[in-house]
Structure formats: structure tokens, C-alpha cells
Amino acid sequence: MLRDGDEVATGRLILLHDPAGHEAWQGTLRLVTYVTAELEVDLAADPLLPGVGWTWLTDALDAQDARHRAIGGTVTQTMSTRFGDLAGPPTAGDIEIRASWTPLGEDLTPHLLAWCALLSSTAGLPRPG
Template identity: 60%
Template structure:
């Protein structure tokens, strides 16, 4: 008698879902996340995925950003969060809200200026304007911190840092412009010249 041996069936393993575009996400959210992920930034800026806050909006996406110097030292750091509510938010005055945080140590000669918070806020608004990123309902805070080190702590005796926390509503869906503006803000806070501008050596 011939015994029949069952032939194993091929098993199809579904591909894991992309966490940045979860199943069921609205088309507007998927498109704006795709625009962010496809944005090419200047070489000093490094982006990395970040767990997005879950309670601020029905849909959210976040990235962390660091600005590195030629020697690999971190010059500035920040994060950018995209929030989307298909029903809109009255406080947002729109459907897409961006929340940004940027932090950097500042040259002490500039850091003692009492107008630094005003200047820091202008770094953001001018970057958005220069990149053609239309927005409304912008708000935030700029914190200027002076620190003095004592005892056995490495680093300069005194340092000044700036923290910028801001949010704004995008008037358009070209969020690559908003990400570019955020990168410009970080690079300005880090003391880098505009992209494509070389700094001449004192020699």
C-alpha cells in the first residue's frame, strides 16, 4: 500500500506595518508623514525616529534631530511632532499642528544679551518664512539659562543655553518646508552659517 505524505503548504508571512503610517490612518496624515520622511536635510542634521505622544491628537508622528559639528560633537538637539485631527481643533485653527523643541548652548557673548529670547523666536519665524512654509496660530516660549559650574565638573566655568518650545498650524500640506525650517532653526541655534556659506579661517 502506498502511503500519502501531505505536501507542506507555503505560508505567507505578512510584512510588518510601517509604524509611521499605521493602518487606517487618514490619507492626509499618510501623505504628510511621507513628505517629512522624504525630506533631504543638510549633512550636519541627523534625524531619528521618536515615539510620538498618543494623547495630544488622534494621529501623531515624531522625529528627533541633532546637529553635529565637524568633529562629531553635538551642537544642538531637538524634536518635531506632527499632530493631526481629522475633525480639526479650535485652538489649532486647522487640521495639522506642529510642535517643536530646540536646545543649544550659545556663545556667552551672545547669551548675556537680554534680547536673546526675542532673537531666538525670530530664528523660527524667519526660517518658516524663508522656506515658504505658510503657517498660523503660532505660539511658544524661549528660555535663556545661565549656568555656572563648581567643583569637579568638566566644561567651561560658565555657559549659556537657549531652549525654544513652539507650535504652529500648517496652512499647507508641504510639510517638507516646515521640517527644513525646523532644521534651519536648529542650525542657527548651533551657530552654523547658512547652508552653502563657508566660514573663512582667521588665517
Template identity: 55%
Template sequence: MEEMRAAVLRPGIEIEELPRPRNLAPFSAAFSADVVVDDDELGSGRIVLLHDPAGHEAWEGTFRCVTLSRAELEPEMATDPLLPEVGWTWLTEALHLHGARYTAPSGTVTRATSQGFGGLEGQIARTEIEVRASWTPVDGDPARHMAAWLDLLCTCAGLPPLPAGGDGVVPMPSRSGQRDR
């Protein structure tokens, strides 16, 4: 679990260790993360690493990563019929990019739009994407899986991907002075 705490963070990620969940596995670690750019929270999520030395048939192993990543979307993206498939690809590509080997993936990609009424009528309509996923790490390197999840979270939040080994690489600001999202 120490390996997860040592994951390299890109600028804009605020991470916090959470209380370990009980009754899910004999050993576990949990973290939350927020993607914050220019004081705007663009996305948030959680990851839990479970370990049961006896293993679980459904896990197909002794470890399991369970994650949630959530972010607001541009309204035009919410109408894209391929959004769920794209959201799932963001996860699998992040795992591949970090060399995080896994088996038994499962999850859902949800898009939700909310519109205010009554006392909230003036509220701007919001559209969110939520990726809930779990997989079984098979490489013995929790840091790779943590880094992949953080990349998924950043992608959901609209940040451009950093190149592999992108330590010290900062996304270029757009012409308006804001970072592209």
C-alpha cells in the first residue's frame, strides 16, 4: 500500500488518504483525489485497493482495485452516443500507458444531466460523466494502477494527457489564458 502513497502526481491533483474500508477484505487502502486548476474543481474520485490473501473467485486474484471518477462535461459531449465506450477506453488506455497489467475488469460509465427548477430555476444545466470500475492487478505494482486511475480522473476532467515520463511537463495555456480542458 505504501507504493500507492508514493505515486507521482501531476500538477493540479490534490490527494488525500481515506479511512480504510472494513469488511471488504482483510487488507485495504483508500484515497480520494480532486483535479483542481485555477481554483476550479474539475473532477473528483476515489480508489480503494483491496487485498485478501485467500483470493476471491470473482476477482480472479488476491487484489482488487475499485474506483470512481466523476467530472463535469461540456453539454455537447453528453449527447455523443459513443461517450460510454469512450469513457471506458480512457480507463483501459490509462492502464496500458502505465504498464498496469490487470484481469477481470468490470464497470459502468454514466452520463447525467441536471436542470434546475423552482428555486433552482436560474441554475445552469450541468452534465457529468461518472466512471465506476474495478479490476484485478496482476503485476504486483499498485503504484502503476494508482497512476492509471489518476490519469483516468484527469481525462474525465478534460485535462490533456501528459506524455509518459512527463515529470515537470505542464499543459500549455490556450489563447484565452485558460488551460485547455
């Protein structure tokens, strides 16, 4: 995702299918996402960030009425300071959201729209639409 020509977030949404079903999925389909973005150092250091990042996902699913079950994942915040031959750029912060859930029903459009909203929120941009 770009803001003013600079990449501020990247992500993937992957659809898995197991016709026999999978006990942990509680269904035959599974959506898996990975979203990462650079953040301002102050924001990346906030201890509340992981909870906020998780809420970006759950709120986006709720807002699109993307019905689901068996949701789980991680939110990771990192701070990086470079030294030696890599020295130069200032300290940088990142957030990484990894999650998966089982969609209910056959229409995956609400899930895709929710994922777009998650990517926008992570990038610090307004929701699409």
C-alpha cells in the first residue's frame, strides 16, 4: 500500500481449502493473512499496540459482517536500531499482524473488504470507500 509514493504497508490474504475439512479450522475453508507496516517509533513502542492491531482486524470483520469462527493470530511489534556497516537510518518500528479464520458461508467478498480495511488501518490510512 502506498502513501505519497512511499510503501507504508504490505500484506497477503491467502485462501486455503481442504475438501475433507480440518478439525482446527472447523470447516473446509481457511483465510490466512499477513500484514506489516512501518510505524513511527513512539507508536511502535506503545504497549497497547498489539491489542489495537488485533482490534483493527476484528472490527474490520464485524464492520463488513464477515461472519467467521475459529479466529486466531499474533500481533508483533518490533524496534530496530542499525549499527556498524548498516548504520544510517534512524531507529525504525514495525507492526506485523498474522491471523487466520474460517469464513462462514460461500461469499468471501465481505472478508476481502475487511482485509482491505485491515491493510488500510495498519498503514495509517482511512478505510476504503
